[in-house]
Amino acid sequence: MKSRYADENLSWIAPLVLLVIAIPFLIRGVTFSYRYYLYVLNIAGIYTILAVGLDILSGYTGLISLGHAGFFAIGAYTSAVLVDQAGIPFGLSLIITPIITGFFGLVVGFPALRVSGMYLGLTTMGFGFIARRLIIALRAWTEGSAGLEVSNPVLFGFEFASDWANYFLIFTFVVAVVVVARRVMNSKIGRAFMAIRDSERAAEAAGVNLTRYKLLAFFMSAVLAGLAGVLFAHTMRFISTDHFDILLSIYFIIMILVGGVGSIYGAVLGSVFIVLLDFLLIPAFKDWMALFVAIEVADIQSLIFGLIMFLFIIFQPMGLYGVWLKMRIYWKLFPFNPKKRFT
Amino acid sequence: MPDLQIEDLHVRFSGVVALNGVSMEIREGEIFSLVGPNGSGKTTLFNCVSGFVKPHHGTICYGGLDLLSQPPHRIIDAGISRTFQNLQNVPYMTILDNVLLGNHSRIDNWETVRRWLSRDQRESEEQAVLKVLDFLGLANYEQKYLSGQPYGIQKLVEVARSLVSRPKLVLIDEPAAGMNDQETMEIAKIITEIRDDLGITVLVVEHDMSLVMSISDRVCVLDSGNIVTVGNPDEVKEHPDVISAFLGEGAVA
């Protein structure tokens, strides 16, 4: 029998990688303030890694987490302490820290076996608070909430000391995480996760061990949050508990909601979009507004965020990735009117 | 002999008796139907077999294995799979992936890792699915997303998912519910083929009496958790209690 099997089309990966490499050069080419833009992109990259992890947990497996800032903080502080105080090389911390964070994920995952929905949201939110208190309590290592200075990343003798170098470090991981996460989600594991989300019964009947796979989802998600934390601590070079509050956890949820729940590309699009909006577009919009009206526009940030989330949930529940899919189908079907397909 | 033996099954849900001492034997290679009005305990029996409901009393053995000692996700390893009365699918996965889900326990971890790396592995995993889809007349549906497909297709995808792991016994819960006549005939044909061509024992719960009577080797009639009668379709049709209780006066004709 001739194979009807259609493998994922990967021919776009090479151009995309080239684009990722080209972006800093392009930015430097057109503006003097490239370090500012790179800094924002670096944040977007770090959040992308975390959002992919959150999407695996909340988007694919349907286990909501309002405590991801906690995993992020644990990753960041663990690496800062391991590297700067225990003298472990950064490269090793890149491996150890996510695993440690992953175990925290397992610990948080246990209650998730019993509770779901709103209650799980509250449980994980509680974890976020506990993680913060824990960091403050372990003052001997973390300097409490005063914040911790962190060393630069050093890999194979090369020190990443600028936003420029950090960009390449971070985005190497972003590309790797996206490729690996897509592969994993497009296999037995991803199918089991989605089955748990949509029908625990069907999953069990198909042989999915709910306990094991829910914990696995928590573990994977926390590992990625931990990885993001390591990169964050060493590229931002200063961490403080002020970073990791409940608002950050909600910020991550907005990212995957806007990007499109249950898709890796959605998480990428969502986090990049939200960070650019938050750091570049809204401030620019504020400056622009200030030219015309003398009203106080300071709180416009939360207003715009709320509005965007509202509009996406109402009109575009599949998120930015859904928009992209529709556009693609539209062009494929052109000149036939594809409108009816998306009601 | 992998027969399914059910002995003296008692199930209560907070005082309501769902099954009251039910015993039966489903023999290898037969199509066995459970009929009865709503709330007679048919689906509860299914749930006991697939491990979702733990009975208060009784045993369920399959080929010498005590099924009640197994967690729900291990039932499929014993060679028993099932479909659900209400659709239990994953809408935002392709039909291919939905069916592949049924193969979950057949794919080991090493194969999963190989799958990430090698196209061959992905292809061979999918071959099994394509065979089942072809068997069910769903050829060329594999890349479509389940969401938005007609009900009949979604129902067939459930059947495909339960078949892909090559079970020895499949439990099919109300296959014809919500289907039109033509689709029901199609389902009848498929159920017969599952047994004849694939050699799988079939246990069916169904309301549609004409479907049950036309395909079953044996029929069991349940009422309020008790067995009214067990026998081949003709015997059951003639049974006075059955006639009065469920089929109504003119049903025999």
Place this chain on the structure above:
Amino acid sequence: MKIRNIILLTLLVALFLGCAGREPTPGVTDSEILIGNIQDLSGPMKELGMALPHGSNLYFNYINGKGGIHGRKIKMVIEDHQYNPQKAVAAAKKLVEQNQVFCFYQVIGTSPCEALRPTLEEYEIPLIAPATQSGTMSDRSRRGWKYIFHTDTGYDKQANILVDYAYEQNGDAKVGVIYQDDDYGANVLKGIAEAEERHGITVQKEAYQRGATDFAGQVMNLLKGGTTHVIIGGVVREPIIVMKTAAAMSYAPQFLGISPTMDHRVVLGAGKEGEGFIVANFAQLYNSDAEGAKLYRELFENSGTDPKVMGMYNFYGFMTAMVLVEGLERAGKRLTRARLIRAMEGFKNWDGMGVFPGISYGPSDRAGTESVVLVANRGGTQQIISDWIE
């Protein structure tokens, strides 16, 4: 493949453009000095975020009106960081690279300021008068210390002085402290620890969590411990509740406060229970007789701003503006960042028209003032009751 060629071409063009040259020293023209301020305009401290720059601008406008500094007018650009350290860094990079500011001034908050250290180092740009009293700002073991000129007396130093004051008043004093369980509290405890060592005593320490509204347990412990002097490391709500709780228990130690409790709302909120509350402050009050305070009142009244907000926050902005202007003045006509740093290092007991106890910096000294005045609540008004105490 066509797309690949296009991308390669773009890459080459970008590389070529990327090699273009860069501008010389930024932010200073013949007629203007541009300074960058990163405030909290929409976060938890937005009240201060509005008031501080307003006070600063009063002084800048006054100086600009007199012809500016060496003929250059001061212009301040304000960015919002929402009390988020990361946004503070992004805003700093934006100010340096897009607005091309000459230096930073008055950035608010400990963690945003701490987060800026690598950036200050990277661009070699000074930060004058960060709006936080944390003693860590002038800590020379920290990265980029060279670029931060901290004006205020640190919380640690303040706590230290308050313990001294308690013993001066009463040789048998038993001192206790209620501190916030965070960076602020940690800084207070650092000062307490120094005082403990110096006096050979143990101070009773009671912690509370940020946002706490019930202090009965802490106050009860202090009462049981027989504490005669209680140092409150809170902000506004905490001293009010602590003093009211103590009064309800008929417990009347001398309450002493760290500078954030200076807020006039403490006096209003605590009412008669707050009578006699003594606060350490690192500068003169806005309503004192110091020349600087007089000038402030005059400018404020002429500005037509609501007189209700005349209090400490606007004045704080005004005071630190004097420090910056003095530094720029001293740096001379040929202004560079390095020259500003050198000029700042030359400060020796500079008192800013009498409002400061005397600000001194040096090549390895970044702590501006190290003294406080004590301000007591006498019948609902705040009065200075001491000279500068070191």
